[in-house]
Amino acid sequence: MNDPIAAANRREFLLNAGGGFGALAMSALFPPSGVQARSAEPRSQRWHDPSRQRVKRVIWLFMHGGPSHVDLFDPKPDLARLAGQPIPESFGAVKTRRKVASNPLLGPIKPFRRRGQSGLEVSDFLPEIGRFADDLCVIRSMHGDSVNHPQSVYQMNTGSILMGRPSVGSWVAYGLGSENEDLPGFVVLPDPAGGLKGGPPAWGNGFLPASYQGVTMRAGTQPILHLQPPRGFDGDQQRKALGVANYLNQQHLRGRAGDDELAARIEAYELAFRMQSSAPELVDLAQETEATHRMYGTDRAETRDYGQRCLLARRMIERGVRFVQVYSGDTNGWDAHSDVLKNHTAHCAATDRPVAGLLQDLKQRGLWDDTLVIWGGEFGRMPMSESGKGRDHNPWGYTIWMAGGGVKAGMAHGATDPVGLRAVEKPVHIRNFHATLLHLLGIDHEDLSYYHNGLDERLIGPTDDVEIVPEILA
Numbered sequence: 383m384n385d386p387i388a389a390a391n392r393r394e395f396l397l398n399a400g401g402g403f404g405a406l407a408m409s410a411l412f413p414p415s416g417v418q419a420r421s422a423e424p425r426s427q428r429w430h431d432p433s434r435q436r437v438k439r440v441i442w443l444f445m446h447g448g449p450s451h452v453d454l455f456d457p458k459p460d461l462a463r464l465a466g467q468p469i470p471e472s473f474g475a476v477k478t479r480r481k482v483a484s485n486p487l488l489g490p491i492k493p494f495r496r497r498g499q500s501g502l503e504v505s506d507f508l509p510e511i512g513r514f515a516d517d518l519c520v521i522r523s524m525h526g527d528s529v530n531h532p533q534s535v536y537q538m539n540t541g542s543i544l545m546g547r548p549s550v551g552s553w554v555a556y557g558l559g560s561e562n563e564d565l566p567g568f569v570v571l572p573d574p575a576g577g578l579k580g581g582p583p584a585w586g587n588g589f590l591p592a593s594y595q596g597v598t599m600r601a602g603t604q605p606i607l608h609l610q611p612p613r614g615f616d617g618d619q620q621r622k623a624l625g626v627a628n629y630l631n632q633q634h635l636r637g638r639a640g641d642d643e644l645a646a647r648i649e650a651y652e653l654a655f656r657m658q659s660s661a662p663e664l665v666d667l668a669q670e671t672e673a674t675h676r677m678y679g680t681d682r683a684e685t686r687d688y689g690q691r692c693l694l695a696r697r698m699i700e701r702g703v704r705f706v707q708v709y710s711g712d713t714n715g716w717d718a719h720s721d722v723l724k725n726h727t728a729h730c731a732a733t734d735r736p737v738a739g740l741l742q743d744l745k746q747r748g749l750w751d752d753t754l755v756i757w758g759g760e761f762g763r764m765p766m767s768e769s770g771k772g773r774d775h776n777p778w779g780y781t782i783w784m785a786g787g788g789v790k791a792g793m794a795h796g797a798t799d800p801v802g803l804r805a806v807e808k809p810v811h812i813r814n815f816h817a818t819l820l821h822l823l824g825i826d827h828e829d830l831s832y833y834h835n836g837l838d839e840r841l842i843g844p845t846d847d848v849e850i851v852p853e854i855l856a
Contacts, residue, residue, distance in 0.1 A: 428829050429557060435824025436788030436856070437754040438561070439699045440554065442707045443692075443737060445729070446535070446578055447715025450491075450722055450763035450773055451781035452802035454730075456522050457494035457503045460800035461765050465489030469766060473803060478764060479529050482774045487801060488767035491723050500792030507730040510738035511757075517741060519789040519854050523796025523805035526761060526777040526812050531579035531717070534760035534777055537812055539584040541841050548588035548832075550816060551705040553841045554823060555594045557830050562702025565664070569698055570596040570707045571691045577713030579760075585707060589834040596707065599665070599694075664697055677742060679735035689736035696743055699753055716759055720772040741785060751787045754822055758782025765801040779805035782815070788822040788856055795854050810851055813842045818850040 452458050464487050469476065476483040492506040497515030504512035511518075526543075528534045533543035540547035548556070555567035570585045578584060585596030663669075667680070667690060678693045679685030688710055695706045710716070710733050718725035737757065744750045762780025763773035779798035785791070796808035817827035820841065828845045831838040842848045 429826045429831075431824050431826070433824075434821070436752075436822045437786065438752045438823075439703070440551075440705050440754045440756065440819070440823070441695045441699060441740070442550075442705070442756045443733075443740075443758075444538075444707055444709045445716050445733070445757065445759040446573065446709055446711030447531070447717035448534075448759045448761045448763060448775055448780075449716045449729075450718060450726060451522070451776075451779075451798070452763065452765055453491045453722055453726060454505045454507055455503075455520050455781040455783065456762075456798060456802055457505075458490060458765070458798075458800060458802045461487060461802060462489040464801065469801065469803070473799065473801070476764075476766075476803065477529065477778070478766075478774050480768060480774050482764060482766045482768045485766045485768065487765050488722070488771070488773060491726065498792060502792055502794060507726055508734050510734040511741075514738060514741050514785070516792040517785050518783045518793075519785065519791060520781060520783040520794045521796060521810055521815070521851075521854065522781050522794050522798060523807060523809045524758070524762075524780050524782055524812070524815065525805045525809055529761075529775050529777055531760060531775070533580075534775075535578065535580040535584050538758075538760045540586075540588065541813060541816055541843055545580070545583045546586075546588055548590045548594070548841070549585045549596060550819065550841065551585060551596050551707060552587045552590050552594040553820075553830060554705045554825075556590050556832070557820075557825050558704055558823065560702065560704060565698070565701060565703050566597040567704040568594065568596045569703050569705070570598045571600065571694060571709065572598055573709045573712050573715070574600065574687060575712030577715075578709065578711075579713070589839065590832055600691075664701060665694060667693060667697075674743065678739035682735075684731050685733075685735045688733050689739065692736040692740040693743075696740060696747075696749070700747070700749065711759075717775075718763065718772050719774065720769045722763070722771060722773055725772075744786065753786045754788060754819070755785045756782065756819075757784075762802070765803055776803070779803060779809075784854070789854050790856050793854070795851065808851075808853070813848045814851055817842050817848050818854065821850045822855075 452461060464470070466486050468484060469487055490505070494503040494505050495512070496502070497504050497512045500516045502515040502518060502520065504515055526534055526537050528537060528543045536545055536547070537543045539549045541550075551568035551570070558567070560567035568585070572578065582598075587595035667675075670693065674693070675681050678689035680689040680693065688708075691708050695708050698706050710729060716725065716729050741755065744753055744755070758781065761775055761777040764776045766774070768774045779802060796805060796810060798804060799806045820827045820830060827840070827842050827848065827850070831840050833839075
């Protein structure tokens with residue numbers, strides 16, 4: 383059988399292999415291939431202004447299922463006062479999924495306390511995060527468009543309630559590229575229990591090139607399944623095998639210009655090879671000190687899982703990963719339909735210390751000023767009771783918070799009505815939240831676009847009435 387590499391001259395092979403290992407050997411002489419090279423193309427300068435960039439990277443702590451804002455970050459004295467009574471008629475008709483509108487109001491489950499010098503109120507559910515009240519920028523007036531989990535998960539992650547749109551992380555990776563050619567620009571750390579409502583499309587690339595989709599990783603010796611080569615298959619053998627595969631793939635791609643999936647597959651092979659040396663070190667949490675493990679709660683059974691993933695997120699952004707999402711919550715997660723106290727006690731206990739540890743670690747490592755941390759779910763919970771002790775979904779008014787570079791600290795922006803049903807003061811739609819997030823990264827939300835099916839598509843959708851939220855910017 384003829385050797386396909388030997389059949390081609392050296393220059394042709396290097397040209398056809400593109401970002402293959404011939405090109406990798408010349409990386410000191412030429413710019414890197416793949417995502418980084420694309421990020422330097424002139425088109426990217428249209429939407430990215432480094433002089434306006436307040437943060438370089440994002441860690442998004444996604445509380446899947448819908449944490450209850452009125453029990454965590456949005457204190458409502460009137461809800462406590464009216465507990466056990468029907469919601470007053472003055473609040474108007476209430477849209478719910480399970481006909482709980484006529485159920486009595488359920489008061490806040492645990493007390494709120496003023497924290498820090500700012501006096502920002504945080505529930506006793508989250509005492510560790512409460513210690514960082516002076517660092518939090520709490521948006522109490524978020525609202526979206528769907529009362530169901532999958533659609534709301536999609537909207538919070540992609541800007542649309544419909545499946546198939548690019549996720550925020552994919553847009554950021556597309557707009558800014560990667561800071562480390564050996565690691566993905568966008569990484570997702572799912573809850574090991576699985577069951578995200580809506581599934582992987584929440585971190586998918588949609589119509590963007592496939593190389594921008596979120597790469598799922600986990601802690602341990604195998605961050606990505608099957609990443610390591612088989613035993614007895616050494617590095618030289620693998621380089622030769624991948625060199626042949628790259629050559630054949632490039633030959634196949636030559637007659638199929640614009641085949642995004644094939645091009646992404648070629649790039650994925652190259653990235654996977656580079657990750658075989660970088661990823662094991664990345665996920666080796668044994669390198670961290672005992673003090674760091676205690677800070678994240680990895681020494682405790684109830685906080686070990688989320689603590690390890692928060693610690694892994696810090697190690698990722700430290701090494702140049704641009705966008706990391708860390709999910710909390712399995713199939714039901716924070717979805718407290720039957721018992722808010724039982725549900726939130728478990729999930730707060732599992733995440734409170736790890737999140738606080740992450741905030742403290744970013745500060746002491748000098749990563750705070752150019753890293754943005756986001757905490758929140760796909761919606762909040764209703765003020766009315768369900769099943770006596772639970773709450774139904776509420777997309778009409780809920781809370782997320784941000785911390786780190788570029789946002790004002792120790793403040794609450796906007797407000798829901800007196801019982802926490804709807805956003806009424808300085809409401810922030812998800813589109814405006816996304817626009818503000820892009821702004822903090824130095825990206826113009828109107829200019830960041832991708833031509834698809836005859837349209838310039840954007841994360842924020844149509845630009846009418848979409849604007850950043852200037853009041854929360856530092």
